Amino acid sequence: MKVLDLQCSHHHSFEGWFASQDDFENQLARGLVACPLCADTTITKKLSAPRLNLSAPQETANVEPAQLEAALMKAVRQVVANTEDVGDSFPEEARKMHYGETAARNIRGQATPEQTEALIDEGIAVVPLPMPEAFKGPLQ
Ligand SMILES: [Zn+2]
Numbered sequence: 001m002k003v004l005d006l007q008c009s010h011h012h013s014f015e016g017w018f019a020s021q022d023d024f025e026n027q028l029a030r031g032l033v034a035c036p037l038c039a040d041t042t043i044t045k046k047l048s049a050p051r052l053n054l055s056a057p058q059e060t061a062n063v064e065p066a067q068l069e070a071a072l073m074k075a076v077r078q079v080v081a082n083t084e085d086v087g088d089s090f091p092e093e094a095r096k097m098h099y100g101e102t103a104a105r106n107i108r109g110q111a112t113p114e115q116t117e118a119l120i121d122e123g124i125a126v127v128p129l130p131m132p133e134a135f136k137g138p139l140q
Helices: 021-029 049-055 059-082 090-098 113-121
Strands: 002-008 013-018 043-045 084-087 107-109
Touching: 002 021, 013 021, 084 090, 090 107, 090 113
Parallel strands: 084 107
Antiparallel strands: 002 013, 002 043
């Protein structure tokens, strides 16, 4: 849905709701857009606020992904700092802890989506964590 600020030739301003820009232009070309005050069909579109903002700095668009990435990196660092890497034996180790065969501790490691699902099915708390590329290699 697109809301457009419209104006008739008598300078009456009103809002028009259209499915899309094309829908508006189509209705306008067929004389279906009329001023609600004077029924004038000579309608022009006023520059709407979003259009006027196009020239504004694009900082706001860039800030969020960067912040998200920073937050993710921070979370991953915390996990890495506070867990023991058990690598491919993660599902096995998680099971041992769950069934009391080994003392509970925080571990991390690799598990396939199927293994993760199986663990969750068994009631074992696992948190899939997206690993940024930087953490996939050997840790320094
Ligand atoms: Zn009018």
